[in-house]
Amino acid sequence: xxxxxxxxxxxxxxxxxxQGNVMSSRIIGNMMSLKGFFVTIGETFGASQRGGSVMSHVxxxxxxxxxxxxxxxxAHMIVSLEPSETIRVLxxxxxxxxxxxxxxxPTHPIGVISGQAEYPSDQNIEEWINEISSKAWFFDxxxxxxxxxxPIFSNIIMAGALAATNELPLDREIFxxxxxxxxxxxxxxxxxxxxxxxxxxxx
Amino acid sequence: xxxxxxxxxxTRHLLMGNxxxxxxxxxxxxxxxxxxxxxxxxxxxxxxAKYAEKNNHYVEWSVNEKVALEVAAAGSxxxxxxxxxxxxxxxNVASDFLLHLSASGTRxxxxxLCADDPGALSSINEGETRFYARLMEIPLIEPGxxxxxxxxxxxxxxxxEEIRNIVLVRTVTRLSHASGxxxxxxxxxSVGKAxxxxxxxxxxxxxxxxxxxxxxxxxxxxxxxxxxCAEIFEKxxxxxxxxxxxxxxxxxxxxxxxxxxKEAVSLLNAEKRVGILKLGTTFPLPPKLIEQYLAxxxxxxxxxxxxxxxxxxxxxxxxxxxxxxxAKQFFGKANGDIPMVNELNPDIVVTALSSILGxxxxxxxxxxxKRASEICFFGSPARETTFCPGCxxxxxxxSINKNISMDNRSGFxxxxxxxxxxxxxxxxxxxxxxxxxxxxxxxxxxxxxxxxKFGMEQPVVSVCGDSTFFHSAxxxxxxxxxxxxxxxxxxxxxxxxxxxxxxxxxxxxxDATGSEAPKIDIxxxxxxxxxxxxxxxxxxxxxxxxxxxxxxxxxGVNVLVLKQICALSPEKKGKKMFxxxxxxxxxxxxxxxxxxxxxxxxxxxxxxxxxETEKSTINDVICIGCGVCASVCPSGxxxxxEA
Ligand SMILES: Cc1ncc(C[n+]2csc(CCOP(=O)(O)OP(=O)(O)O)c2C)c(N)n1
Ligand code: SF4
Numbered sequence: 001x002x003x004x005x006x007x008x009x010x011x012x013x014x015x016x017x018x019q020g021n022v023m024s025s026r027i028i029g030n031m032m033s034l035k036g037f038f039v040t041i042g043e044t045f046g047a048s049q050r051g052g053s054v055m056s057h058v059x060x061x062x063x064x065x066x067x068x069x070x071x072x073x074x075a076h077m078i079v080s081l082e083p084s085e086t087i088r089v090l091x092x093x094x095x096x097x098x099x100x101x102x103x104x105x106p107t108h109p110i111g112v113i114s115g116q117a118e119y120p121s122d123q124n125i126e127e128w129i130n131e132i133s134s135k136a137w138f139f140d141x142x143x144x145x146x147x148x149x150x151p152i153f154s155n156i157i158m159a160g161a162l163a164a165t166n167e168l169p170l171d172r173e174i175f176x177x178x179x180x181x182x183x184x185x186x187x188x189x190x191x192x193x194x195x196x197x198x199x200x201x202x203x
Numbered sequence: 204x205x206x207x208x209x210x211x212x213x214t215r216h217l218l219m220g221n222x223x224x225x226x227x228x229x230x231x232x233x234x235x236x237x238x239x240x241x242x243x244x245x246x247x248x249x250x251x252a253k254y255a256e257k258n259n260h261y262v263e264w265s266v267n268e269k270v271a272l273e274v275a276a277a278g279s280x281x282x283x284x285x286x287x288x289x290x291x292x293x294x295n296v297a298s299d300f301l302l303h304l305s306a307s308g309t310r311x312x313x314x315x316l317c318a319d320d321p322g323a324l325s326s327i328n329e330g331e332t333r334f335y336a337r338l339m340e341i342p343l344i345e346p347g348x349x350x351x352x353x354x355x356x357x358x359x360x361x362x363x364e365e366i367r368n369i370v371l372v373r374t375v376t377r378l379s380h381a382s383g384x385x386x387x388x389x390x391x392x393s394v395g396k397a398x399x400x401x402x403x404x405x406x407x408x409x410x411x412x413x414x415x416x417x418x419x420x421x422x423x424x425x426x427x428x429x430x431x432c433a434e435i436f437e438k439x440x441x442x443x444x445x446x447x448x449x450x451x452x453x454x455x456x457x458x459x460x461x462x463x464x465k466e467a468v469s470l471l472n473a474e475k476r477v478g479i480l481k482l483g484t485t486f487p488l489p490p491k492l493i494e495q496y497l498a499x500x501x502x503x504x505x506x507x508x509x510x511x512x513x514x515x516x517x518x519x520x521x522x523x524x525x526x527x528x529x530a531k532q533f534f535g536k537a538n539g540d541i542p543m544v545n546e547l548n549p550d551i552v553v554t555a556l557s558s559i560l561g562x563x564x565x566x567x568x569x570x571x572x573k574r575a576s577e578i579c580f581f582g583s584p585a586r587e588t589t590f591c592p593g594c595x596x597x598x599x600x601x602s603i604n605k606n607i608s609m610d611n612r613s614g615f616x617x618x619x620x621x622x623x624x625x626x627x628x629x630x631x632x633x634x635x636x637x638x639x640x641x642x643x644x645x646x647x648x649x650x651x652x653x654x655x656k657f658g659m660e661q662p663v664v665s666v667c668g669d670s671t672f673f674h675s676a677x678x679x680x681x682x683x684x685x686x687x688x689x690x691x692x693x694x695x696x697x698x699x700x701x702x703x704x705x706x707x708x709x710x711x712x713x714d715a716t717g718s719e720a721p722k723i724d725i726x727x728x729x730x731x732x733x734x735x736x737x738x739x740x741x742x743x744x745x746x747x748x749x750x751x752x753x754x755x756x757x758x759g760v761n762v763l764v765l766k767q768i769c770a771l772s773p774e775k776k777g778k779k780m781f782x783x784x785x786x787x788x789x790x791x792x793x794x795x796x797x798x799x800x801x802x803x804x805x806x807x808x809x810x811x812x813x814x815e816t817e818k819s820t821i822n823d824v825i826c827i828g829c830g831v832c833a834s835v836c837p838s839g840x841x842x843x844x845e846a
Binding site (some may be wrong): 015017018026029030033038039040041042043050051052053065066067068069070071072073074081084085087088090091094095096105107108109110111112113114115117118119120125128131132142145150151154 | 215216217324348349350375376378380381382383384462463465466469470481548549550553567568571572574575576578579581582583584585586587588589590591620622625629630687777799802803804806807808810812822824827
């Protein structure tokens, strides 16, 4: 088993209910588990599925199963499917060393739709995230996903992007094996395309 | 290749807590399982049902939790291995039968799995299962991680077989819905053959009648079984101590709090000062084991969620043991170190530990925290949960709210449990004014409808989902009819148990395993009770409002069934009913006299108010094309086209 940059490595995957958070955390978790690591994933579903904020804590260790909740301020990497959610997670789990990969496509909360709240501008979001992280990547994963065929693929695009950062030993072959056992060939192909586009988004 | 149908002994997998629980039951040689959906327990019956045919199990979604426990008990009385599954409030529903069952005893091994939700992550309560063990005098065991979720589930069946009584296994959301690594074990054969022996000597526990009387005798037998459990628990491998031989502080904990405690000790680098006794068998406590560890330290911190169940039991033991182990100083709920509400996490345990041990702890640099909070204030607008785009409930509440306002007699709506509970929130136009247990909306409405005697003239409405209708809303409806109450009951029929993941219920043509099943028709049931019933499509706002208006005006009990499938149902998912568009030349935008009925009032997430053009637009990524906004726009600017 390769050594980890931090042990446990604390990854948070966040977004809005319905964006495929859980799927993304399970795939990344399985990729690490198949390599022999201990993986603990904590997540909230249920009520939060209905358009609320969702968050998965994925913790990877060479030694043991750990708490499914990451302690406050201790995230190493935040992968986010929605930009304002990135900021929400940074407030609780961020620290000066944290890194961020974020989809730039907003999903407006109903408070914003109904006019009671303001959604921040793209420019502000980018400046703020850069200010409170050590390194951040931004791209419109939703746009890429729609081109592949469905907005849901953004969750796999983010997994590919994470792999390309080389923060965790994620292997494309293992991803491919998981896809081929989980999905029909068509769906597996789209998922691989999404993964590769995610990889290409990290420069 | 599935771990739920094959042996795969010795292989290692990443499993969700609930999947580990399922595997444990399968390894134990399960025959019969019954439950009613409830987060975070639903995946257990769902998974068992999926593989029921292959495994030759009988698995059902029962109409409610009491019936689920009864169905499972029938399995046990027939000599089979049986399991009942529910979330904690379900145990309240099943508790009357459980009181009698625990006194009558079981035959084939029987396990009751209850899932608690500390912090109410997916509930409107944080009710406790653990106290039921004490109240019902049955053993309680609690897994503390994913491997134990499987192993203890398997062991629960063995324990039940040994004591011939039901064993209560408690899990929590943070275990059931989290995932971790599990190594599989050996699979036992199921019993497979059922026979109910009932003609033996009346007091014969295996061959006589099964009942809780004669009470004193049976109650005494039950207590002997419990004493036997305490002895077995003394040697249980699920009670584990980790730490120095003589720690300065002893943490006693159970369930998922064990992992929080370990994390906290490690964050403070206090491994040499603190020991952790993790208890897997939490009722009855094994007294000798507790004595052995209490004797090791003078300071004891009890880490558990919500109420002080362990804390109180351990303090009683410590008081009895004081002559031998000396006086102890306790930390936990009573002294305020561990809160009595909400779930715990590593941070709460760190805070308690750092104050007891006098070690300073900072989660993150103060400057960073301050700046991140400022950024969050502007950068992350609150995100309230709301109905999905295309949810029939949004349309239903839009109409109910409008009718009640127009009626202008201070009418109100009693809420119930399901996705439609969100009718409480602004996204549901704050329509619901009461919200309690399943079926209670109509029970309350039945009572409110009789307050006319005391001068109350407000129209009374109750809502109830289709699954809730069968679970517990039929008795209050009967009550309202028989007692001449005045109310309009609205059944929000979305063809499934949506909130918990769209499980089937008796109103549908399929059962838990997907096989065809006789369906019970809600309007016919209501007609059979003798009330006036009408069925409308909630997406037809005009017809719905016209019918509701009529019902609010009339006396007695009326039932309106609003029938439209849930937007997340397998039938609808990914399919659009209509292609929606907005005619820019017709939308009056900021100038519109309606003041944004589409976005400000209806507030469907499928719409976006474009601040630059001051016009409404459709968010194509999430709109599912229900067409309701087209009926709401007074200018007719929103167009719908058959998809
Ligand atoms: C006694 C009890 N059992 C189970 C639950 C879990 N639960 C919450 S909402 C819900 C679904 C209700 O379904 P339905 O009435 O059809 O409403 P929908 O969610 O479909 O709108 C269930 C089972 C509960 N809260 N209380
Ligand atoms: S899951 Fe179905 S019933 Fe629940 S909010 Fe979504 S559309 Fe409505």
